[in-house]
Amino acid sequence: MNTRRLQAIKYNPNAHVYQQLKKYVTDRVETDEQALQVIFAHFKLTKTKRNALLLTPGQVCKDYYFVNKGFIRLFTVNQAGEEGTRYFAFEGSFGTALPSLIDQQPAFEYIQTVEPSELLVINRESFYQLVETTKQFSLIYRQILEAAFITAQKRIYGFQGLEAIEKVRWLMEYQPKLLTRVSNKMVASYLGMTPATLSRLKSKL
Amino acid sequence: MNTRRLQAIKYNPNAHVYQQLKKYVTDRVETDEQALQVIFAHFKLTKTKRNALLLTPGQVCKDYYFVNKGFIRLFTVNQAGEEGTRYFAFEGSFGTALPSLIDQQPAFEYIQTVEPSELLVINRESFYQLVETTKQFSLIYRQILEAAFITAQKRIYGFQGLEAIEKVRWLMEYQPKLLTRVSNKMVASYLGMTPATLSRLKSKL
DNA sequence: TTTGAACATTGTCCTACGTCAACGTTTTTG
DNA sequence: CAAAAACGTTGACGTAGGACAATGTTCAAA
Numbered sequence: 173m174n175t176r177r178l179q180a181i182k183y184n185p186n187a188h189v190y191q192q193l194k195k196y197v198t199d200r201v202e203t204d205e206q207a208l209q210v211i212f213a214h215f216k217l218t219k220t221k222r223n224a225l226l227l228t229p230g231q232v233c234k235d236y237y238f239v240n241k242g243f244i245r246l247f248t249v250n251q252a253g254e255e256g257t258r259y260f261a262f263e264g265s266f267g268t269a270l271p272s273l274i275d276q277q278p279a280f281e282y283i284q285t286v287e288p289s290e291l292l293v294i295n296r297e298s299f300y301q302l303v304e305t306t307k308q309f310s311l312i313y314r315q316i317l318e319a320a321f322i323t324a325q326k327r328i329y330g331f332q333g334l335e336a337i338e339k340v341r342w343l344m345e346y347q348p349k350l351l352t353r354v355s356n357k358m359v360a361s362y363l364g365m366t367p368a369t370l371s372r373l374k375s376k377l
Numbered sequence: 378m379n380t381r382r383l384q385a386i387k388y389n390p391n392a393h394v395y396q397q398l399k400k401y402v403t404d405r406v407e408t409d410e411q412a413l414q415v416i417f418a419h420f421k422l423t424k425t426k427r428n429a430l431l432l433t434p435g436q437v438c439k440d441y442y443f444v445n446k447g448f449i450r451l452f453t454v455n456q457a458g459e460e461g462t463r464y465f466a467f468e469g470s471f472g473t474a475l476p477s478l479i480d481q482q483p484a485f486e487y488i489q490t491v492e493p494s495e496l497l498v499i500n501r502e503s504f505y506q507l508v509e510t511t512k513q514f515s516l517i518y519r520q521i522l523e524a525a526f527i528t529a530q531k532r533i534y535g536f537q538g539l540e541a542i543e544k545v546r547w548l549m550e551y552q553p554k555l556l557t558r559v560s561n562k563m564v565a566s567y568l569g570m571t572p573a574t575l576s577r578l579k580s581k582l
Numbered sequence: 583t584t585t586g587a588a589c590a591t592t593g594t595c596c597t598a599c600g601t602c603a604a605c606g607t608t609t610t611t612g
Numbered sequence: 613c614a615a616a617a618a619c620g621t622t623g624a625c626g627t628a629g630g631a632c633a634a635t636g637t638t639c640a641a642a
Contacts, residue, residue, distance in 0.1 A: 222610095248534055256537045258530070271527045280534075317522035322476045324529035325463070329453045329485065332461040332569055336599070356620065364537050369599060371621050427640085541629070561590065574629055576591050 189217050192264045193238055193292055200315055201308045211309060214302055215292040220285040227283040233272035235293050239263050242289025245358065248281045257362040260350065266316060286354070331364070337373045339363045394422050397469045398443055398497055405520055406513045416514060419507055420497040425490040432488040438477035440498050444468050447494025448558070452566065453486045462567040465555065471521060491559070536569070542578045544568045549582075 190212045197203055197211065215238065220226070227233055229248070237244060244261040246269060258281060261267025272279035273296055285291070294302075302309040331339055343350060343363065350359055360370040395417045402408055402416065420443065425431070432438055434453070442449060449466040451474060463486065466472025477484035478501055490496070499507075507514040536544055548555060548568065555564055565575040 248537075250538055252538070254538055256534055258534055271530055274523050274527065314519070314522070317519070317526060318479045321522060321526045321529060322479065324526060324533060325476050328529060328533055329461055329463055332453070333455055333457070333459050357618090366600060367620070368601085368622080372599095375621085560588095562588090571630060572590070573592080573631090577629090580591085 189240060189290075189292065190215070192240055196238070196264060196266075197308065197312065201311050203308045207306055207308050210306060211302060214298040215294050218291045218293050220289045220291065222286070222288050224285045224289075225282055226285065227269055227272075227279055227281070229280055229282065230278045231272075232276050233269040233279050233283075233296075235295050236266060236268045236273065236299050237261070237283075238266050238292040238294075240290040240292060242285055242287040242291075243353070244289070244291075245284045245286050245354075246281050247284065247358075247361065255358075255361040256364065257358055260354065260362075262349070262353070270320065286358070336363070336365050336369055337376065339365070340370065340373050394445070394497070395420070397445055401443070401469060401471075402513065402517065406516050408513045412511060412513050415511060416507060419503040420499045423496045423498050425494045425496065427491070427493050429490045429494075430487055431490065432474055432477075432484055432486070434485055434487065435483045436477075437481050438474040438484050438488075438501075440500050441471060441473045441478065441504050442466070442488075443471050443497040443499075445495040445497060447490055447492040447496075449494070449496075450489045450491050450559075450563065451486050452489065452563075460563075460566040461569065462563055465559065465567075467554065467558070475525060491563070541568070541570050541574055542581065544570070545575065545578050545582065 190208075193212065193215065194208060197208065217240075220242070226235070226237070226244075239261050241263060243263070244267040245257060246259040246261075246267065247255050247257040249255055259267060267283075269279040269281050269283055271277070272281075276296075299313075303313045304310070330342060334342070340363065343359070350362065354362075356370055357367045360367040363370065395413075398417065398420065399413060402413060422445075425447070431440075431442070431449075444466050446468060448468070449472045450462060451464040451466075451472065452460050452462040454460055464472060472488075474484040474486050474488055476482070477486075481501075504518075508518045509515070535547065539547070545568065548564070555567070559567075561575055562572045565572040568575065
């Protein structure tokens with residue numbers, strides 16, 4: 173596993189870096205150009221290298237990330253050294269170590285940009301300030317929380333009691349992008365099985 | 378605020394019904410008597426029998442429940458007929474089929490009052506009306522969502538890769554009440570193992 | 583208080599999946 | 613561009629925990 177530093181990029185109000193964030197917001201809430209500009213002003217562009225770690229366990233998460241390019245992976249490592257992948261955030265979606273960000277307790281997880289990535293970063297204070305001062309963003313956050321909860325639920329009871337091969341079928345049904353975009357090893361850790369097992373199951377389709 | 382009104386509240390014969398809800402709210406947000414009364418007015422007391430089903434899969438969830446007495450269990454049944462318990466709500470806490478309530482899609486789960494119970498019921502419209510019209514309740518809902526998400530996260534990833542006996546130890550550490558209050562069968566379905574396995578493991582501790 | 587049904591426990595057996603290892607291929611990096 | 617590291621696949625084998633069943637116990641309905 174490779175640890176690399178973030179490279180901060182200066183805020184450029186003229187760049188087209190907010191196009192995807194604009195789509196994200198306007199797809200979800202009624203808004204206007206002025207509110208959008210207020211929202212955009214809180215986000216700063218950052219570029220990361222392959223396998224950069226944005227957060228490691230024990231650190232308190234301070235930032236929320238919107239993915240412009242590349243993708244983010246959230247994963248844990250248990251005391252046996254086994255990785256467990258929780259979540260992937262691809263282009264056009266938000267991701268962070270939400271439990272740590274919410275209650276400002278040390279995180280249990282890593283945040284990693286698997287590929288070289290471009291992220292829009294907003295820190296916690298700015299984020300909650302937006303939530304409390306703009307109606308649109310308050311609603312966005314509510315939707316994020318509701319969706320995050322529903323996704324988590326589906327992963328619990330969707331996988332509960334499933335055989336490994338059923339998990340693979342579930343993945344092909346609901347997140348086929350993962351199988352093309354992400355290494356087998358990461359997919360396996362997302363499904364809670366070993367790469368060897370996943371490899372065998374895929375050959376059975 | 379005028380004195381007559383306070384007295385009217387003080388002598389309200391039904392006030393005891395809202396005692397636990399009052400504690401729930403005041404433990405979480407700054408509030409005042411008037412806001413509390415507005416909130417209480419949206420909830421209606423209901424009593425249920427042992428093993429009553431408040432929701433079955435395929436129905437759309439319309440209500441949120443606050444437990445005064447007894448408790449609620451949420452569970453699913455997969456096509457093999459195996460129960461999977463997702464959540465228990467005991468006295469003084471909220472519970473419902475949140476995914477269905479949020480997006481008004483057919484639920485995948487049962488809601489059951491395992492014991493004869495007393496519930497304060499609020500329907501979806503009233504609930505979201507409260508969220509949108511009272512600052513206190515808006516914050517309560519945000520806290521509910523944040524906590525629900527964090528709980529779900531911990532259950533998924535805390536259990537991922539754990540051996541069965543470690544799940545039992547986890548339960549004794551973090552939810553010991555379950556082991557005294559709930560049948561072995563339900564505990565087992567909550568931990569994702571069979572009652573036989575749970576029985577064997579408990580004898581090893 | 584009785585009675586039947588659901589539950590808890592424990593034994594025997596079985597299997598899905600993990601572990602470990604070998605080996606070829608792809609990717610990374612100096 | 614070459615060496616090394618990481619990855620994917622496949623085989624041999626071990627084991628945690630499920631399936632099934634027998635027996636005793638608890639508990640709710642009448």
